[in-house]
Amino acid sequence: MSRRTYHAAAIAAEIAVPVAILLAWQAWTVQAQDPKFPRLSTILVEFRQMWLFSQFELHVVPSLTRIAAGFGIALVLGILLGIPLGLSRWGRIIAMPHIEWWRAMPPPALLPISIVLLHSIENRQKIAFIAFFCLFPILLNTIDGVRGIDPTLMETARSYGMRGFERTRRIVFPAALPQIFAGMRTSLSLAVIMMVLTEYFSSTSGVGYVLLISKNTLQLAPMWAAIVLIGVLGYLLNLLLILVERRVLAWHRGWRAATAQ
Amino acid sequence: MAAPDLASTVAVAGRTRPTFATTAGRVAPFVVTVLSIAAGLLVWELVSRSGLISEDDLPAMTTTFNELWSMIHTREFWVAFGETVRGWALGLGIATLLAVPSGILLGSSEFANRALRVPVEFLRPIPSAALIPLLFLTLGTTLKSEVFLATFGAFWPLLVQTIYGVRDVDPVALDTARSFGVGRFERLYRIKLPSAFPYIATGLRISSAVSLILAFTAELFMGTGGLGQIMNVAESFGLTVQVYAIALATGFLGLAIYVLFAAFERWALRWHPSQRAAAA
Numbered sequence: 001m002s003r004r005t006y007h008a009a010a011i012a013a014e015i016a017v018p019v020a021i022l023l024a025w026q027a028w029t030v031q032a033q034d035p036k037f038p039r040l041s042t043i044l045v046e047f048r049q050m051w052l053f054s055q056f057e058l059h060v061v062p063s064l065t066r067i068a069a070g071f072g073i074a075l076v077l078g079i080l081l082g083i084p085l086g087l088s089r090w091g092r093i094i095a096m097p098h099i100e101w102w103r104a105m106p107p108p109a110l111l112p113i114s115i116v117l118l119h120s121i122e123n124r125q126k127i128a129f130i131a132f133f134c135l136f137p138i139l140l141n142t143i144d145g146v147r148g149i150d151p152t153l154m155e156t157a158r159s160y161g162m163r164g165f166e167r168t169r170r171i172v173f174p175a176a177l178p179q180i181f182a183g184m185r186t187s188l189s190l191a192v193i194m195m196v197l198t199e200y201f202s203s204t205s206g207v208g209y210v211l212l213i214s215k216n217t218l219q220l221a222p223m224w225a226a227i228v229l230i231g232v233l234g235y236l237l238n239l240l241l242i243l244v245e246r247r248v249l250a251w252h253r254g255w256r257a258a259t260a261q
Numbered sequence: 262m263a264a265p266d267l268a269s270t271v272a273v274a275g276r277t278r279p280t281f282a283t284t285a286g287r288v289a290p291f292v293v294t295v296l297s298i299a300a301g302l303l304v305w306e307l308v309s310r311s312g313l314i315s316e317d318d319l320p321a322m323t324t325t326f327n328e329l330w331s332m333i334h335t336r337e338f339w340v341a342f343g344e345t346v347r348g349w350a351l352g353l354g355i356a357t358l359l360a361v362p363s364g365i366l367l368g369s370s371e372f373a374n375r376a377l378r379v380p381v382e383f384l385r386p387i388p389s390a391a392l393i394p395l396l397f398l399t400l401g402t403t404l405k406s407e408v409f410l411a412t413f414g415a416f417w418p419l420l421v422q423t424i425y426g427v428r429d430v431d432p433v434a435l436d437t438a439r440s441f442g443v444g445r446f447e448r449l450y451r452i453k454l455p456s457a458f459p460y461i462a463t464g465l466r467i468s469s470a471v472s473l474i475l476a477f478t479a480e481l482f483m484g485t486g487g488l489g490q491i492m493n494v495a496e497s498f499g500l501t502v503q504v505y506a507i508a509l510a511t512g513f514l515g516l517a518i519y520v521l522f523a524a525f526e527r528w529a530l531r532w533h534p535s536q537r538a539a540a541a
Contacts, residue, residue, distance in 0.1 A: 006372075013376035021380055036398050051474040092288045094297045101512065104519040106474040108481050108489065109511040112496040112504050116318050158336035199483065200390065208390075215394030227391045 036146065038221045043228060051229050057212070060069040060229070063195050066123060067237070070130025071191045077131070078138030078187075078215040085139075085171060086146025103136040107194060113203045121202045130194040141183025143177030178252050181245045188241050192234045207233070207252040263329075320502045328506040337491070345487035346475035348404065352411020352471055361418045361461060364423020369453065372508035374424070385421070389414040394484050400492055407487070409480035414475040415468035419461070426460025427453050443490075459468070466522040473515055488514075 026040040039044075051060065085091045111129070118125045149172065157163075157171045199208025207226055214222040302322050308314050309321040316324075332338045367374045367381075389410055396406040430453050438448050480489025488511050496501035 008370055010375040014378060017381075018379040036395075046501040047277045049450045080470070090293070093293050097298050099296055099299055100519070101516060103513040104470070105516050106470075106477045107507045107510075108474065109492065111481070112492060116501055116504070117317075162295060178310065189386055189388075192386070192391050196388050196390040199480065200393065211376055211391065211394055215397060218398075220398075221525060223394055227387075228397065229384065230391040231387040240385050 035220055036219070038224055040223050043224040045226070047225040047228055048189065049117075050210075050222060050225050059205055059207055059210050060233075062123075063199065063208070063233075066126045066130055066198070067191045067195050069123075069127045070194070071134050071188060072129070073131035074134035074138055074187055075184065078135050079142055079173075082139045082142025082180075083146055083168060083176070086143040087172070088178065092143065099136065099139065102132075103209075104138065107133045108197055111197065114198075115202065123202075124202070126195070126198040126206075129198050130191050133194050134191050136182040137190065138180065140181045141186075142176055145179030146172055148179065149175045158161035178249055181241075181249065185241055188237055189234060192230065192237060196230060280415065280472070317501065319507050324502055325505045325509060327511050328502045332503070332506055332510070341486060341488050341491045342404040342510070342514070344485075345473075345476055345489070345511075348411055348479065348485070348487060349469075349473045349518070350370040351404075351408045352472040352476055353415050353465075355408065356413045356415035356419055356468055356472065357465065359412070360464075361423050364420045364461075365427055365449070365453065365457070367420070368424040368427025368457070369449075378531045381420075391479060393478070396479075396482060402483045402485050404485060405483045406483055407476055410479045411475040415472040417445035418467040418471060419464040420462045422464030423457060426457025427462065430456045459526075459530045466519075467528045468520045468525040469518050470515065473518055477511060 007168045018040065027040045029037050031068050056157075085095055093257075107129075110132075114125050114129045114132075115121055118128060153171055154177060162170065194209040195206070196211070199206035200212050207230055211223060211226040211230070214220075214226060305319075305322040309316050309319045309324075320328075335385065354419070367377060374453055392410060392413065393397035396409060400406040400409060415462060433453050434456075476487065477489040479485050481493050482489075484490050484493065488507055492504055492507040492511075
């Protein structure tokens with residue numbers, strides 16, 4: 001097979017396989033007539049009716065707000081705590097046992113506790129819960145990123161008399177940024193999962209709540225539509241972060257490409 | 262920060278007899294770690310006892326450990342503990358059996374990778390928690406549901422790590438083997454698998470945590486037997502101390518799994534430069 005036909009076949013497969021999967025799903029659901037598995041076309045119609053955009057404001061906006069607030073708090077705290085810990089060996093020795101304990105704790109085990117402790121099943125509890133578990137990937141990656149800074153860079157900064165906040169802002173933070181983004185990607189997908197979990201446990205609004213209610217009332221097409229929506233949300237948020245990362249880290253990738261040559 | 266680092270580097274390079282200073286340099290971090298943990302527990306005790314947070318909402322540290330102590334003398338606790346471990350192990354095991362071969366296939370064959378890229382990229386970010394209602398209706402509140410959920414969650418990190426690992430094989434080593442007439446299968450298990458092994462070990466560490474989270478999630482939300490289920494029962498009866506004690510037990514289980522798999526990862530990576538630098 002020549003190179004060109006190989007490429008053509010690869011592109012054809014890239015398009016054909018997903019289409020084939022969707023067609024097979026539709027064909028199977030039409031043939032099975034199982035109410036638990038409504039037709040793909042029914043799910044898509046339901047999806048359009050529910051989410052574009054009649055219930056968007058009622059349930060999607062609260063969910064997105066919780067993700068954004070929780071993730072934002074985790075990002076700020078993760079960087080603010082991570083940079084000093086990355087720079088200080090004793091700081092790490094003191095903080096690491098606590099960080100290791102909480103990062104190893106399975107999040108759902110703290111769901112009932114978060115409600116008791118915060119006296120809330122509203123945004124306060126949901127955002128705090130999301131923020132708490134999104135913190136650890138960002139924090140640990142910031143610490144690692146700061147520790148991994150080229151010592152020459154730090155020595156150069158010192159010989160230029162750069163110290164304190166100036167050094168953090170101009171040397172430490174940018175140098176750790178690629179790794180911070182790696183942590184952000186993990187945290188963002190965690191944020192979607194935590195959003196579903198908190199809304200599924202006890203709540204009065206949000207996509208997870210719709211999922212729970214439609215299951216309890218055996219409204220299967222809306223349930224499937226909610227599952228599809230959560231998948232789409234996860235995919236789009238991840239895509240958004242990749243675009244931001246490309247933009248923010250353009251200097252970094254350019255620099256790496258330049259030194260690689 | 263620089264001073265102790267320098268001292269330990271010199272000591273390693275010189276391989277001198279351990280003097281008082283180097284011994285202290287090694288013991289001090291350990292002592293500080295222990296003190297830090299003790300301080301954390303003390304703060305917990307004081308915050309609760311002083312009423313800063315009411316004892317109804319946050320039982321004191323000693324109360325919680327006492328509760329855990331009496332719980333571990335009951336059979337019910339160990340049955341639940343065993344069920345959670347079983348769900349975790351089955352989920353991780355099945356995910357490994359599925360993800361590693363798929364990862365090798367997708368990593369070795371550019372064609373297979375291109376063909377399956379879009380479905381994989383769409384399925385991977387689906388939070389497995391979203392599948393709970395569906396499992397409720399199809400597999401019911403059974404071990405099967407729990408294992409399916411844990412497997413689904415644990416599958417993706419392992420798949421991605423295996424693909425990266427197989428792709429990261431040194432092309433020179435592969436070409437050399439090929440020019441010596443080493444067959445496809447032998448290349449796979451003598452070159453590709455060993456060089457992908459550290460990546461798979463990292464994937465196993467991530468997936469071991471994910472599998473536990475989802476096994477517990479299934480128990481908490483669907484009522485399949487295990488620690489999550491007894492936590493749900495304790496919560497609905499308003500037994501706050503018990504809820505805290507079960508969370509503590511779950512935390513210890515999570516920590517044990519993390520320590521075990523992190524050690525395995527370090528062992529798998531022992532030849533890797535990043536680990537040698539950290540060990541020194």
